Amino acid sequence: MQIKRLDHSALVVADLDRTRWFYSHVLGLEEIARPSTFSFGGCWFRGQGFELHCILERDTTAPAGFGQPGLGANTGLAHHLGFEVDDVGALEARLRAHGAAIVAGPMQRGDGIVQLYVNDPDGNFIEFFMHAPGSTLPQFERAPVRERGAP
Template identity: 45%
Template sequence: MPATSSIRVQTLDHVTIVVKDLERSRQFYCDVLGMEEQDRPNFAFQGSWFQAGDTQIHTILEFEDSGPAGDDGKKSTRAHHFAFRVDDAKAAAEHLKACGVPFVAGPKERPDGAVQTFVTDPDGYIIELCSTP
């Protein structure tokens, strides 16, 4: 492997997750988290795209070639998850509680003072909402 790479990653473009119900996922990502649904190319399989700042979440409706929807079942802040930066993770937690979103942990403060809240989406994927100190 070369000591230096000519590749320079610019940003995370998108995360793709397999879901069981596109509308239920749309409600969570748009109505609960405030993302905007985006136009999506006319793939041969069903799905939806949501914009979160510079990053997109791509959902694919579970089908024979997609793999299973949902996470591996381990509900821990140290399990597979993806994180979104928000203005105030504590305020976000209050909103999520009011919406009946299942919690994994938090809000809690990291050693550097950032605040983290961990919840699950409708398919059980763990999502972290974090805010800087």
């Protein structure tokens, strides 16, 4: 058995209209049909080589998303989606024009990557990144893979 590729990610959301507006209008993803046999609400989106499945959460007593503003040093270590973009600066301007709250960035990561973090309307943490102009990614020495069952 071999895993071929990651097909989609799923997020829990509280408001489908707000979700559709953010992911289609602000970020430019294409909304696509979802299986008609599902008994729960949701909306599906397609990007270049991936899908995002937003599932309606009916319990409104708690926030749907899990990203929290003000993570400081932990930015990027939380559960999040990461999207590569062509121009982080242009995206930042677009997000601000649409009232999106920037959580962190744009900032240099230190390896030729520029990052920007936002929360979607349900608080899901999203990273956008690009390769800084003229940068080349350094070759990192990777830690050895541990044997199964090894500490």
